[in-house]
Amino acid sequence: xxxxxxxxxxxxxxxxxxxxxxxxxxxxxxxxxxxxxxxxxxxxxxxxxxxxxxxxxxxxxxxxxxxxxxxxxxxxxxxxxxxxxxxxxxxxxxxxxxxxxxxxxxxxxxxxxxxxxxxxxxxxxxxxxxxxxxxxxxxxxxxxxxxxxxxxxxxxxxxxxxxxxxxxxxxxxxxxxxxxxxxxxxxxxxxxxxxxxxxxxxxxxxxxxxxxxxxxxxxxxxxxxxxxxxxxxxxxxxxxxxxxxxxxxxxx
Amino acid sequence: xxxxxxxxxxxxxxxxxxxxxxxxxxxxxxxxxxxxxxxxxxxxxxxxxxxxxxxxxxxxxxxxxxxxxxxxxxxxxxxxxxxxxxxxxxxxxxxxxxxxxxxxxxxxxxxxxxxxxxxxxxxxxxxxxxxxxxxxxxxxxxxxxxxxxxxxxxxxxxxxxxxxxxxxxxxxxxxxxxxxxxxxxxxxxxxxxxxxxxxxxxxxxxxxxxxxxxxxxxxxxxxxxxxxxxxxxxxxxxx
Numbered sequence: 001x002x003x004x005x006x007x008x009x010x011x012x013x014x015x016x017x018x019x020x021x022x023x024x025x026x027x028x029x030x031x032x033x034x035x036x037x038x039x040x041x042x043x044x045x046x047x048x049x050x051x052x053x054x055x056x057x058x059x060x061x062x063x064x065x066x067x068x069x070x071x072x073x074x075x076x077x078x079x080x081x082x083x084x085x086x087x088x089x090x091x092x093x094x095x096x097x098x099x100x101x102x103x104x105x106x107x108x109x110x111x112x113x114x115x116x117x118x119x120x121x122x123x124x125x126x127x128x129x130x131x132x133x134x135x136x137x138x139x140x141x142x143x144x145x146x147x148x149x150x151x152x153x154x155x156x157x158x159x160x161x162x163x164x165x166x167x168x169x170x171x172x173x174x175x176x177x178x179x180x181x182x183x184x185x186x187x188x189x190x191x192x193x194x195x196x197x198x199x200x201x202x203x204x205x206x207x208x209x210x211x212x213x214x215x216x217x218x219x220x221x222x223x224x225x226x227x228x229x230x231x232x233x234x235x236x237x238x239x240x241x242x243x244x245x246x247x248x249x250x251x252x
Numbered sequence: 253x254x255x256x257x258x259x260x261x262x263x264x265x266x267x268x269x270x271x272x273x274x275x276x277x278x279x280x281x282x283x284x285x286x287x288x289x290x291x292x293x294x295x296x297x298x299x300x301x302x303x304x305x306x307x308x309x310x311x312x313x314x315x316x317x318x319x320x321x322x323x324x325x326x327x328x329x330x331x332x333x334x335x336x337x338x339x340x341x342x343x344x345x346x347x348x349x350x351x352x353x354x355x356x357x358x359x360x361x362x363x364x365x366x367x368x369x370x371x372x373x374x375x376x377x378x379x380x381x382x383x384x385x386x387x388x389x390x391x392x393x394x395x396x397x398x399x400x401x402x403x404x405x406x407x408x409x410x411x412x413x414x415x416x417x418x419x420x421x422x423x424x425x426x427x428x429x430x431x432x433x434x435x436x437x438x439x440x441x442x443x444x445x446x447x448x449x450x451x452x453x454x455x456x457x458x459x460x461x462x463x464x465x466x467x468x469x470x471x472x473x474x475x476x477x478x479x480x481x482x483x484x485x486x487x488x489x490x491x
Contacts, residue, residue: 053354053398053402064346066343066346066347067350068349068350068353068354070349071346071349071350071353072346074346074349075342075345075346075349079342092325092328092329093314096316096321096324096325097316097321099320099321099324099325100316100318100321102321103318103320103356104318106353106356106357107356107357111357148303152302152303
């Protein structure tokens with residue numbers, strides 16, 4: 001009999017959220033252990049015992065440790081009873097296509113989205129300076145990935161990836177990734193996402209399919225979003241203060 | 253209908269799939285998609301893979317790409333593939349997934365980008381990006397260190413303590429083989445410190461003889477050609 005599943009996560013981490021939502025939605029009994037990246041907990045010797053690669057999410061199931069969110073999602077879908085087939089179908093053809101999309105994700109959507117958000121907003125919280133040049137490279141990858149989602153991956157009968165009529169672990173993984181864009185300036189977020197109607201609908205459908213857990217797990221991100229919005233509007237107010245005699249025009 | 257593999261032997265993941273099929277006696281037709289001639293950008297190939305990447309397979313009416321997804325599919329769909337390639341045991345299987353996932357943005361990203369920006373770019377008519385090469389080298393060296401100290405820790409000589417190779421060994425070793433194209437000095441500098449890694453490459457090669465070397469022949473020929481060109485290039489005069 002395995003001990004209780006432990007999930008080491010930081011809810012500010014997109015793949016952590018995917019694993020948490022999956023567990024909660026499927027009624028998997030687990031203990032959530034917070035590893036705060038902004039406080040460098042992932043670099044502690046204790047966490048190194050859990051995952052020598054020092055990344056979240058990671059799980060411990062009895063004496064078995066595992067990292068990499070896709071491997072974790074596949075393991076959980078296979079190892080725990082009662083998980084509906086659509087999450088990771090037993091049909092080898094459908095499963096292969098889900099594996100394909102999960103593989104594609106790493107160097108495409110994830111690479112583009114995570115770097116864009118770090119280079120424009122979140123970097124400093126993890127000790128990484130903002131980098132507009134790297135951000136514009138990341139934006140290209142992100143836009144290219146969104147285009148592929150819109151015209152290839154979401155080009156099927158159902159409302160989920162690969163024509164699925166119900167969500168798979170790939171939908172959860174990738175929608176959690178895109179949710180990180182919530183912390184962007186609304187102007188940027190809108191510019192990037194609004195051309196992609198199917199993508200926007202798919203985000204909503206995945207959210208609906210996994211609520212209330214989706215919203216609950218994303219709460220910390222929504223709070224971070226508000227905090228950044230307030231910071232941005234305070235910064236804008238400061239620039240527009242009449243006591244600033246340096247320049248006669250407002251900075252947009 | 254026979255399985256079709258759309259591959260270029262200059263592509264690391266293409267080689268992994270070819271070797272896997274040959275070692276496991278999977279009957280297939282190899283269809284060359286020559287990257288240097290931009291054949292992956294043709295409209296015919298687009299019908300096989302809209303993302304225009306190789307390797308890709310067609311099995312009857314089923315099309316698939318992304319080499320890890322392909323290796324998993326082949327290991328699952330074809331009878332007689334020994335369990336060590338893709339174990340049925342869920343925890344062993346999960347560790348292989350974890351490693352294959354890690355590979356994308358670590359070893360593959362480091363190795364492929366480094367070799368591309370130092371050796372292959374001129375041959376493919378692409379610009380050489382020194383900054384990208386320097387960044388890629390950091391990732392490559394860090395990845396090799398991780399393989400040496402973490403992934404090769406264990407009882408067996410293969411990744412994750414395996415006594416026999418898995419699809420992860422094949423995928424990662426084929427990636428590292430691309431470093432054969434580097435200047436001997438560079439290759440020694442990068443690989444030299446990692447003794448376990450070097451032993452593991454040999455073990456994987458031995459375990460998949462003679463197919464490993466046969467599939468890598470194109471790479472060895474290019475390596476020879478590049479060394480010959482280099483030794484013919486006159487030394488630059490000191491100004």
